[in-house]
Amino acid sequence: MAYQKLTPRSENYSQWYNELVVKADLAEQSAVRGCMVIKPYGYAIWERIQQSLDSRFKEQGVQNAYFPLLIPKSFLSREAEHVEGFAKECAVVTHHRLMNDPNGKGVVVDPNARLEEELIIRPTSETIIWSTYKNWISSYRDLPILCNQWCNVMRWEMRTRLFLRTAEFLWQEGHTAHATQEEAEDYARKMLDVYADFAESVMAIPVLKGVKSPNERFAGALNTYCIEAMMQDGKALQAGTSHFLGQNFAKSFDVTFLNKENKQEYVWATSWGVSTRLMGALIMTHSDDNGLVLPPHLAPIQVAIVPIFKKADQLDAILEKINPIADQLKQLGIRVKIDTADNMTPGYKFAEYELRGVPVRLAIGARDLENGTIEIARRDTLTKETRAIDGIVEHIAELLEVIQNNIYQKALQFRLEHTRKCDSWEEFKEEIQKGGFLECHWDGTAETEERIKEETKATIRCIPLDAPEEEGKCIYSGKPSHRRVIFAMAY
Amino acid sequence: MAYQKLTPRSENYSQWYNELVVKADLAEQSAVRGCMVIKPYGYAIWERIQQSLDSRFKEQGVQNAYFPLLIPKSFLSREAEHVEGFAKECAVVTHHRLMNDPNGKGVVVDPNARLEEELIIRPTSETIIWSTYKNWISSYRDLPILCNQWCNVMRWEMRTRLFLRTAEFLWQEGHTAHATQEEAEDYARKMLDVYADFAESVMAIPVLKGVKSPNERFAGALNTYCIEAMMQDGKALQAGTSHFLGQNFAKSFDVTFLNKENKQEYVWATSWGVSTRLMGALIMTHSDDNGLVLPPHLAPIQVAIVPIFKKADQLDAILEKINPIADQLKQLGIRVKIDTADNMTPGYKFAEYELRGVPVRLAIGARDLENGTIEIARRDTLTKETRAIDGIVEHIAELLEVIQNNIYQKALQFRLEHTRKCDSWEEFKEEIQKGGFLECHWDGTAETEERIKEETKATIRCIPLDAPEEEGKCIYSGKPSHRRVIFAMAY
Numbered sequence: 001m002a003y004q005k006l007t008p009r010s011e012n013y014s015q016w017y018n019e020l021v022v023k024a025d026l027a028e029q030s031a032v033r034g035c036m037v038i039k040p041y042g043y044a045i046w047e048r049i050q051q052s053l054d055s056r057f058k059e060q061g062v063q064n065a066y067f068p069l070l071i072p073k074s075f076l077s078r079e080a081e082h083v084e085g086f087a088k089e090c091a092v093v094t095h096h097r098l099m100n101d102p103n104g105k106g107v108v109v110d111p112n113a114r115l116e117e118e119l120i121i122r123p124t125s126e127t128i129i130w131s132t133y134k135n136w137i138s139s140y141r142d143l144p145i146l147c148n149q150w151c152n153v154m155r156w157e158m159r160t161r162l163f164l165r166t167a168e169f170l171w172q173e174g175h176t177a178h179a180t181q182e183e184a185e186d187y188a189r190k191m192l193d194v195y196a197d198f199a200e201s202v203m204a205i206p207v208l209k210g211v212k213s214p215n216e217r218f219a220g221a222l223n224t225y226c227i228e229a230m231m232q233d234g235k236a237l238q239a240g241t242s243h244f245l246g247q248n249f250a251k252s253f254d255v256t257f258l259n260k261e262n263k264q265e266y267v268w269a270t271s272w273g274v275s276t277r278l279m280g281a282l283i284m285t286h287s288d289d290n291g292l293v294l295p296p297h298l299a300p301i302q303v304a305i306v307p308i309f310k311k312a313d314q315l316d317a318i319l320e321k322i323n324p325i326a327d328q329l330k331q332l333g334i335r336v337k338i339d340t341a342d343n344m345t346p347g348y349k350f351a352e353y354e355l356r357g358v359p360v361r362l363a364i365g366a367r368d369l370e371n372g373t374i375e376i377a378r379r380d381t382l383t384k385e386t387r388a389i390d391g392i393v394e395h396i397a398e399l400l401e402v403i404q405n406n407i408y409q410k411a412l413q414f415r416l417e418h419t420r421k422c423d424s425w426e427e428f429k430e431e432i433q434k435g436g437f438l439e440c441h442w443d444g445t446a447e448t449e450e451r452i453k454e455e456t457k458a459t460i461r462c463i464p465l466d467a468p469e470e471e472g473k474c475i476y477s478g479k480p481s482h483r484r485v486i487f488a489m490a491y
Numbered sequence: 492m493a494y495q496k497l498t499p500r501s502e503n504y505s506q507w508y509n510e511l512v513v514k515a516d517l518a519e520q521s522a523v524r525g526c527m528v529i530k531p532y533g534y535a536i537w538e539r540i541q542q543s544l545d546s547r548f549k550e551q552g553v554q555n556a557y558f559p560l561l562i563p564k565s566f567l568s569r570e571a572e573h574v575e576g577f578a579k580e581c582a583v584v585t586h587h588r589l590m591n592d593p594n595g596k597g598v599v600v601d602p603n604a605r606l607e608e609e610l611i612i613r614p615t616s617e618t619i620i621w622s623t624y625k626n627w628i629s630s631y632r633d634l635p636i637l638c639n640q641w642c643n644v645m646r647w648e649m650r651t652r653l654f655l656r657t658a659e660f661l662w663q664e665g666h667t668a669h670a671t672q673e674e675a676e677d678y679a680r681k682m683l684d685v686y687a688d689f690a691e692s693v694m695a696i697p698v699l700k701g702v703k704s705p706n707e708r709f710a711g712a713l714n715t716y717c718i719e720a721m722m723q724d725g726k727a728l729q730a731g732t733s734h735f736l737g738q739n740f741a742k743s744f745d746v747t748f749l750n751k752e753n754k755q756e757y758v759w760a761t762s763w764g765v766s767t768r769l770m771g772a773l774i775m776t777h778s779d780d781n782g783l784v785l786p787p788h789l790a791p792i793q794v795a796i797v798p799i800f801k802k803a804d805q806l807d808a809i810l811e812k813i814n815p816i817a818d819q820l821k822q823l824g825i826r827v828k829i830d831t832a833d834n835m836t837p838g839y840k841f842a843e844y845e846l847r848g849v850p851v852r853l854a855i856g857a858r859d860l861e862n863g864t865i866e867i868a869r870r871d872t873l874t875k876e877t878r879a880i881d882g883i884v885e886h887i888a889e890l891l892e893v894i895q896n897n898i899y900q901k902a903l904q905f906r907l908e909h910t911r912k913c914d915s916w917e918e919f920k921e922e923i924q925k926g927g928f929l930e931c932h933w934d935g936t937a938e939t940e941e942r943i944k945e946e947t948k949a950t951i952r953c954i955p956l957d958a959p960e961e962e963g964k965c966i967y968s969g970k971p972s973h974r975r976v977i978f979a980m981a982y
Contacts, residue, residue: 040554063531068523077597095583096647106568156587
């Protein structure tokens with residue numbers, strides 16, 4: 001139970017992250033290669049993310065539904081680009097039965113139970129969903145369809161990291177069907193706004209809204225919108241995407257409708273998703289060398305109260321004082337834990353709550369009782385003060401909002417400080433190694449983008465939606481460019 | 492859009508069910524054999540079931556977590572009985588890559604991407620979870636662990652029916668670890684009580700709480716508790732199970748802890764689950780030949796308001812009157828929909844809301860406006876009355892509770908009327924064909940149970956927990972018996 005310090009970020013950022021995820025009890029590797037176990041504390045954060053997003057989706061008219069886990073292999077081939085993007089590294093179900101091993105112990109695959117057509121565990125569900133929508137849509141009156149599902153998906157990743165890249169992950173995928181191109185494009189943009197607002201106001205993660213370059217588009221999309229966040233090592237992390245799919249999937253699955261002019265037309269589509277990857281973004285945006293720093297809006301425990309006592313009657317006296325405070329906090333909807341465990345020292349508890357990112361910690365002992373005071377510690381600033389117990393409830397309610405805002409501002413400040421313009425190739429090659437976002441002119445070609453990636457590993461994270469028009473020359477080719485795009489190293 | 496009547500229950504109960512599930516927009520077959528699509532209206536009901544159960548679990552100290560979808564084949568063999576029960580009909584992942592077909596179009600399985608060990612899509616998660624718990628438990632201080640997960644599972648069923656038996660289904664599975672046998676047994680019983688209370692007070696489904704005979708136990712359990720409901724065709728449906736697993740899985744996965752006496756001991760376990768099968772129970776308990784009948788506590792729409800109008804200005808006048816009523820209902824937490832669509836007749840709308848089981852329907856036209864009245868229709872009794880608009884909000888709030896209680900009482904009455912004692916084998920063979928529950932003496936042997944099943948297809952649904960002691964003779968063998976058990980045909 002001895003408290004072990006994390007590797008500092010400055011020493012090894014990647015190791016700091018890996019240790020933090022495990023030590024803060026968020027997730028761990030499972031017995032199945034590349035698949036993680038999300039532990040109760042990590043899952044409690046994910047549940048808050050889900051609830052908050054889900055109610056935002058429902059405000060946009062979205063309804064939840066559920067589509068099959070398994071996709072017939074042939075479905076993946078229907079959309080030409082989609083198959084290139086998703087049909088390669090995936091889990092393939094070939095048989096539907098095991099049998100006792102005739103040569104010994106255990107069970108083996110029954111060779112007689114081979115499926116006629118192999119089934120793929122969904123890497124994403126456009127194909128199965130559009131094969132379903134075909135039966136739901138015949139007239140413009142059936143549109144729009146605005147469905148979402150919360151589910152698990154699999155992509156057979158070779159190099160995995162907890163939350164950031166796992167073979168199985170949890171996500172939501174929205175799939176909408178529209179009567180017009182304009183409505184579909186607007187909807188894809190609207191969901192991007194939902195994601196951005198959620199990331200900033202709930203997760204306290206500042207994000208850039210932008211559009212992907214053709215190279216970085218979702219396989220099968222005409223346009224991919226994204227939100228991009230900057231991690232503390234200066235790398236970019238794509239935190240959510242919203243795709244305008246045009247009529248590609250409608251054509252592949254022959255989904256047409258009778259429009260108002262009484263003509264058959266292919267349906268217009270969007271899809272959009274965020275995943276447990278957001279947990280990785282959350283951790284890497286705010287946390288420090290002492291552990292997790294959670295935004296109050298997502299913290300499973302917002303206030304931890306640690307009574308400092310030696311004997312049971314001391315604890316009783318303290319509880320008499322703090323139980324009413326805890327009750328008042330709970331009535332305000334604040335999530336409180338009073339930690340009365342007698343097998344850990346207060347110091348150990350403090351370190352644990354620090355590690356787990358609890359935003360506010362209260363400590364109260366015999367002297368505080370005499371003085372009518374309480375010690376209050378902020379996780380975000382690591383500061384402590386002793387305050388009068390009178391008025392503590394209102395103070396804490398305000399403080400949680402202050403903390404929520406502070407960690408957002410801190411992350412925003414960090415991003416601003418690590419974002420700069422860059423106008424020459426020599427400078428680019430040097431600057432990109434330092435991390436952060438580089439605002440550069442680019443000639444708009446896939447070739448240039450690929451060469452830059454080959455030479456530096458940097459990619460275009462997005463063309464910001466609010467990028468002003470500005471004439472310039474591509475940092476790589478020198479050809480003319482009309483606005484700057486964001487280059488960075490990325491997760 | 493023409494409204495088609497359902498096949499009446501009396502004509503073909505099974506067909507009535509199948510039609511109802513599809514016509515009420517709850518679910519449909521997918522392109523993948525045995526796997527269903529849960530449509531938005533069906534999923535909205537499932538979400539209410541989830542939310543209600545989830546908060547009940549959390550009141551019992553349960554935390555949600557997430558464990559991998561895929562289970563190494565060898566894990567299934569570790570627990571001898573478990574492998575017999577679950578390792579047979581399951582989806583087997585053998586490869587992790589597809590490639591372009593060298594002989595033509597489409598994609599084929601890459602023979603070089605064969606997994607070293609096959610992976611099974613979880614049919615239930617005891618094995619992967621206990622392999623994980625091994626790392627979480629070392630001392631009695633780590634216990635109890637009370638985890639639950641909401642997820643999808645697969646069992647390769649040959650004959651499937653929407654909600655009742657599908658290859659993939661959604662469920663929750665709770666898995667707890669305890670320091671003592673007594674605590675584990677108590678917990679398994681406590682969760683049975685949670686299920687029973689939920690079924691009765693939220694789903695309005697009366698259930699018998701009981702324990703399964705050894706033949707019907709979960710594979711690997713020492714004791715399986717269950718709740719059994721009676722459907723309108725007199726068949727039993729197992730609506731939830733809670734298992735006392737003893738130390739079986741702890742032994743299979745070598746999970747020990749240092750107890751308070753400083754000795755190593757195997758951990759005691761429970762598991763418990765309910766699934767989307769509950770949707771089948773819900774439909775078959777309450778619905779009628781006009782469609783679904785939903786308990787108000789689960790209905791996505793509790794009150795549908797249908798304005799009856801010909802011109803737009805008539806609609807405006809009606810809306811002016813009913814918008815404030817709808818707002819007041821919403822403030823009470825009541826889910827209301829005002830249906831202003833002008834492309835369907837009121838009669839069509841009435842039939843639709845009846846089909847979808849909306850508990851209360853209001854209709855209001857020009858004459859009602861003049862008279863200050865509104866028509867109110869109850870889905871459960873199919874009765875209508877015209878009432879003064881004054882006081883309608885309070886009336887509806889009360890009425891929803893009246894309906895909730897009424898459909899429960901109706902289902903309870905049905906079960907009581909179709910439950911009877913039976914004391915001879917000749918009588919049993921005749922009576923069991925009529926449906927319902929038969930309370931019979933049984934000699935307690937697996938042989939007798941199996942013979943009765945072979946000869947009549949009836950099974951022991953449960954030994955009710957409240958069955959009084961009563962001396963008698965087994966209906967089949969004539970051997971002595973000390974209490975009656977419940978026999979029935981079952982889903």
